[in-house]
Amino acid sequence: MGAIVNTGQAYIAAQAASAQPVVISGFVLAYISGLNPADPVNLNEAMPAAGDIVYEAAVTQQGYINGNSVVYSLLMGSSVGDFDFNWIGLKADDDNLFAVAYAPTIEKRKTTTGLTGNNISRNFAIEFADAQSATNITIEASTWQIDFTGRLNDTNELTRQHSDNIYGNQAFYGDGWQVHYTGGVHKIKAGVGYVGGIRISNASEQTITASPAPTKVWLDVYTDGDLSGITNHADIVINNSTQSNYVDGLGNQHFLVKIAEVASGGAVTDTRAIIDSSNLLAFINKRLTDVDLDIGTRLLFPQATVPTGWVIITTHNNVALKVVNTGGGSVAGTNSFSSVFNTSFESSESGEHNHSATVNNRTLGTSQIPSHWHYSFRNVNSSAGLTSSNYPATDRTYGNDSNYDMQGSNSTPNVGRTGSTGSGSAHNHTASIGNGGKHTHVNNFNLKHLCTLLGERVGA
Template identity: 35%
Template sequence: MSASITLAGESQIALKQSLQQPLIVTQFIFAKVPGLDPTKPLDRAAGKPPAEQIVHVYTIPEKNAGYVNPNQVVYSAQLGSDIGDWDFNWVGLEDADGILFAASSVPLQQKRRNIPPEQIGNNVTRNFLVAFDGAMQLTGVKIDASTWQHDFTVRLAGIDERQRLAIRNIYGRACFIGDGLKFEKSQTGYQLHPGLAFLEGIRVDIAQPMIIPDAVPNGKISLDVCLQRQMNDVVANWRVVFGEQREYTDPAGASHYIIPLADFESPTVVDLRSTQPITGSLIEYLAARNGDYQGLRARSTTKADVGLGNLPNAISDDPATNSSEIVASTAALNKLQKQVGDSMTGMVTGFAISWAPEGWLKCNGAAVSRTTYARLFAWLGTHYGAGDGSTTFNLPDMRGLFPRGWDDGRGLDPGRAFGAYQDMMLQSHNHGASAGEVGNHLHAAWTDAQGEHSHAAWTDVQGNHQHTAPRAQNNNVGGGSPNFTTANLQNGTTAPTDWAGAHSHNVGIGAAGAHGHNVGIDWAGAHSHAISVAAAGGAETRPRNLSLLFCIKY
């Protein structure tokens, strides 16, 4: 990974160069810094993390320092599986004076020690490439890095070249996207318009206008494009050149390609770019491309090529013809499809799915656009509701209902308006009921035995009164009331007794013994008894059914 030389490191470089002393980098420092964002540049003015954040210090062996070129040196830390366990997201280089010379942040990494069989350790190698003028001489590194590290230079160069050739096969020698890299007049002179181009398989992307600072001579204006090594990468490099130019290979072995941009005869500019109006991905652009291309096979395809040699050169827009000598055109097929679709507009049917298929709307009474569904509106109008009265209309609502054929004058459902809702109903009817006749009969009855008992009796109170006695034949009535006289008896009249006063007479009733009382019940004659019938069923009348989604064709 590349390291950012700290401000202290830059000062150390200047100091060592002025004192003509070597700059000796001695150790790697690994740390876990909370909240560190590896996508953001490090603060070059910051020092080492606090001691509690440093997880490991690695002393660099002399053989682990090598040079790439006179201005680039690399330091390598090789951590075996016997080291760990710790995590890190920050790595720094420290020199012999204890100065933090360079630093870099990385996504959180794990270093684990091998503890068989519980844990498998890992090996970690971290390389720091630092670059500054005279780096090899100042650090005293004398080992070629290729002797202790794999040299992928040749391998990567081959990969870069294969990728360039693959892109060239797609875009050709030069493909400018729209106005990208167009030579044009600017407010202060001339410039290249920002944009994208693929030149000899090299992607050239200019984000801002590329100002041409010098006076522009008359003649051809071209772009010198190459893939050039920069630090430890290979990137596209380009510059504007004037006049007739030849392609060449520079001393570093990079091939330079000369791509014409314009012919300039002040103030006239003739654009020489080969452009394409590509605004998205290439595959989408090609798929959507239309036009008449002379090179396409279709231009010269004959009937014999596709096995239609016996057909005449005739097409028809009449969808009604079945002639085997007529080839239907797309217009005819579209017309036929429209006729089929139009004939179904307003059709209602049930679907065994819970959503409306394409070309259909749910029959749910919703208000829909009169313009979007103009044909359906022309057929239905506001029969099922006027919507908002101006821009929408309502669909029929079939939710929870059974469809029924419109009577249309037959008389089975008289007086019923077309498309009108009808509530549930049961046809008026009677239920017959009867009970079996049992004829003249008696119903048995009885009283319970009460055991031996007596019945209380009484006489009513008569008030103060006299008792009369019959006339006697004898003059002497023994034991009679003193109120009786001989004269009364002789006269044959009743003789009053003395006043008894208000009183009652006790009545005694003898015990009847344990007995029962017979009860007689009259004959009822032949008769029947009323029967009550209990209600049955639920909240509605319905046959066996299956719920479907009713939709209407628009």
């Protein structure tokens, strides 16, 4: 059972006298050899020796049980450990011991490779008159039983990946974290940057010892933390050898980047990737091409020059582009772009002429006229020799050249009629075109175009 020790009682009285709230700032866990958890708390208890304290942390959550009782909770996720403890203390905001509880020895283990750690929550309830109002706690007490460590770690990693997609392996604003050599001393300037998607801030200029030269200056960047928050770290490494990313014994991923090279005479070559704050989009585009693309990759650059790490391919000049689905990189044709698409194109004057045509006469033959037939007539003085089936016509008056009646045995006369002739075959007309005067064709090929460089990546 926990109890408020004498220093805690004195703190409550002092705060009440000055009309100030009672504020519990954190937990202190210790392992006290030979401690009997059944013993009553010594009200004269003092803070354990530094060598006995195994863990300190801020209060995770606080709540009230009733007007005279409040509870403080500590949640230790699977990233905390390894240690044992049997002594639990509450510390006030004046760093004095407030309350103490004894417990059987408790093991706290963190998750490591092949071993899943444990999650422990400790609730410390204290009771004194008007505790709720004295502590200004307005939230009802809750039970803390869920380990959010995995979820929080995943959220942090997702945020880091988003930043890494934007800024790449490294990116620094202006002269932030720039190594410079002044008055025989190497220093790193204050500023902000991103390494591996982790934001790092250098609050003030730092002096470093860059020796033995020649050597290189690296940043070792990583994140650690607990349920109450995370901290980004940037350690400075002086080493002429190439440094690689690694995972430490606590499972924290470390990202290492070179920010400077120091020559034997002390001169510094800045190797940081610098963000142009006036044109962040241009920086991101450059980052995508410079960092993510393989050496030998070729791209078009519609600008005055190619970025750092690229060279202009001069083999092709004043040529057009043709999109194909195979055989990329091959070249065909001989005429340059500007020789074909100049201001205008005009045919030579010797080609100026008019056109005229003459169609020759044509007499149609029998086979070339449409098929047709005619009626025939005959004039006789009498009807002798004519029968009802062979006369072509009847002369009613039997006079010369009299009137005739067309007759026959069918509705369409079939006597006095010639046979059909003609077949309607095709025929041709011949024409000749004579030469005329000369003329001119003028075409404007002044095509609007964008001049583009072809660049090849050769390095960072």
